[in-house]
Amino acid sequence: MSETIVVLTEQPLLEADAANLTALHPDRDVDFHVVLPSRTGRSLLVELIDRLSLFELPDRARDEGGAPHRPRPDDALQRSLDVLGRTGATATGEVATEKPVDALVAAVRAHDAREAVVITAPHAVEDTFHTDWATKAQDTLGLPVLHLYSGSSFIGDS
Structure with missing residues (x-):
């Protein structure tokens, strides 16, 4: 019988993300349930601080007119799957x-999951002050929640 790992992601999963997820339990039969929010609920000010802390704003502002591109949620989910x-x-x-976080908690309970993974870009403000999705979910669920940074093998501190 397989077990389910619930994955909350703010953007479409990348090949590196899929490789990290499948490497978690290579010896067990694991299914994944991906939760992708229709809106991230992030403040524009916090987003700006994150971009500045990662030195991304000037390039992004020139290339995209300053507005970060986010694909439609249905398309992002299909790409992830x-x-x-x-x-x-x-x-x-x-x-x-x-x-x-509410969606992640509901999915963990609905799938009787014993593990959850949150995949996001680094967020300087939330990660520093432990208000990131993984920390909030871990506090609510009482389960370990792994926080991975999208496209890398870096683990967030939750």
């Missing part, structure tokens, strides 16, 4: 309309 599928993993998913 396709990326996981290419690894041979079984994956389902949902676009969540409620707050991201």
Whole structure:
């Protein structure tokens, strides 16, 4: 019998993200359930501070007119499921309309999951003050929640 790992992501999963997820338990039968929020609920001011702290704003402002591009949630979810599928993993998913952490908690309970993973870009403000999604979910669930930074093998401090 397989177990489910619930994954909350703010953007489409990348190949590196899928590789990190499938490497978590190579010896066990694991399915993934991806939760992608329709809105991240992030403040524009906090987003600006994050961009400045990562030295991304000037390039992004020139290239994209200052507005970060986020694909439609349904498209982002399908891209994430396709990326996981290419690894041979079984994956389902949902676009969540409620707050991201609430959606993760509901999915963990619905799938009787014993593990959750949050995949985000680094967020200087939330990560520093431990108000990131992984920390909030861990506090609510009482389960370990792994926080990975998208596109890398770096682990957030939650």
